[in-house]
Amino acid sequence: MKTAILLGATGLTGGILLQKLLKDPAYEKIILFSRSPVAVRDEKIEEHLIDMFRLDEYMELFKADEVFCCIGTTKSKTPDKETYRKIDSGIPVTAARLCKENGINTFLVISALGAAANSSVFYNKIKGKMEEAVLSQNIENTYIFQPSLISGDREEKRFFENLAKNAMKIFNFLMLGPLKKYRAIHPETIAKAMLIVTKHGYKKNRIESDEIKKISFSI
Numbered sequence: 001m002k003t004a005i006l007l008g009a010t011g012l013t014g015g016i017l018l019q020k021l022l023k024d025p026a027y028e029k030i031i032l033f034s035r036s037p038v039a040v041r042d043e044k045i046e047e048h049l050i051d052m053f054r055l056d057e058y059m060e061l062f063k064a065d066e067v068f069c070c071i072g073t074t075k076s077k078t079p080d081k082e083t084y085r086k087i088d089s090g091i092p093v094t095a096a097r098l099c100k101e102n103g104i105n106t107f108l109v110i111s112a113l114g115a116a117a118n119s120s121v122f123y124n125k126i127k128g129k130m131e132e133a134v135l136s137q138n139i140e141n142t143y144i145f146q147p148s149l150i151s152g153d154r155e156e157k158r159f160f161e162n163l164a165k166n167a168m169k170i171f172n173f174l175m176l177g178p179l180k181k182y183r184a185i186h187p188e189t190i191a192k193a194m195l196i197v198t199k200h201g202y203k204k205n206r207i208e209s210d211e212i213k214k215i216s217f218s219i
Contacts (some may be wrong), residue, residue, distance in 0.1 A: 104139070
């Protein structure tokens, strides 16, 4: 029986992943670190409400077999670039470092398609630098999921993101061949693929959106 740590359980993908972990008999405990409580109550859950920017202060509690990091924000929700950097890079990198220090050998994190440390786009650059910092920890089983635009309903309204999603619905069928990886992806697909990878591994560290879909539909 395994213990998993989940960061970002109050988010769209993290919430779906939490439900899957709770239903999976392979897991006896799900440890949550977040700033606000989840609506779910289950005997498997051990919840710690903390300042996520001070995650490194909770090393003694940060012990598990696997860590799932679904932390993320958007430009519209977090317009301040430094705060965005702390959320989308600082928290995942701290989590990876805690994994290394505590001997946790499986770390999965959601990044984004197009992430590149040398990108001229600020948001892609932040994700890319996060990926490099995570990989530098040399955790044995590190998997970085790079989804395209994530579809699905969120509690908060994101006007321009919703416009993009509606446009993606129209253009998805036009994206063929090399463009298939840019099709919108559902959070259910991402969550399922993350669980499959923990059980079966994957041939490389970075997993692009079209590969996430293939993994999810393989079982």
